[in-house]
Amino acid sequence: xxxxxxxxxxxxxxxxxxxxxxxxxxxxxxxxxxxxxxxxxxxxxxxxxxxxxxxxxxxxxxxxxxxxxxxxxxxxxxxxxxxxxxxxxxxxxxxxxxxxxxxxxxxxxxxxxxxxxxxxxxxxxxxxxxxxxxxxxxxxxxxxxxxxxxxxxxxxxxxxxxxxxxxxxxx
Numbered sequence: 001x002x003x004x005x006x007x008x009x010x011x012x013x014x015x016x017x018x019x020x021x022x023x024x025x026x027x028x029x030x031x032x033x034x035x036x037x038x039x040x041x042x043x044x045x046x047x048x049x050x051x052x053x054x055x056x057x058x059x060x061x062x063x064x065x066x067x068x069x070x071x072x073x074x075x076x077x078x079x080x081x082x083x084x085x086x087x088x089x090x091x092x093x094x095x096x097x098x099x100x101x102x103x104x105x106x107x108x109x110x111x112x113x114x115x116x117x118x119x120x121x122x123x124x125x126x127x128x129x130x131x132x133x134x135x136x137x138x139x140x141x142x143x144x145x146x147x148x149x150x151x152x153x154x155x156x157x158x159x160x161x162x163x164x165x166x167x168x169x170x171x
Contacts, residue, residue, distance in 0.1 A: 084108020
């Protein structure tokens, strides 16, 4: 996998911002649902399932235009660790139903532990997912993400995760 998800994130979110946000101020601060999340999934390296990952996330209570600040950290069963922060975009601004799609992009730091060598500590994590929002504000989302150093370092094999996330709304 390459940086396709990151490119999709930037094209979709900037297009959304131009169409829906810029008439009132492109990056105007607005309220957004604050959430804590936990997710678990399979780690895929060079098209092989190599283990499991636990991920913990936090979405801030606001957004700037279509971009909601989000933070995350993950740990694999091989003691590989990733921590980062960035932005999330969802389709919730387009409709009122419980189903949604989301994209995110988060620069972060990777420590390999006993996991694969990915070329260095700087890694960008981009994700695409589909989910359902419950009446209580919680969400259940299926996600695919890719992380790599974006070819800023000579070695860049990348890593993927296929996971399920549950988010709890904070009031």
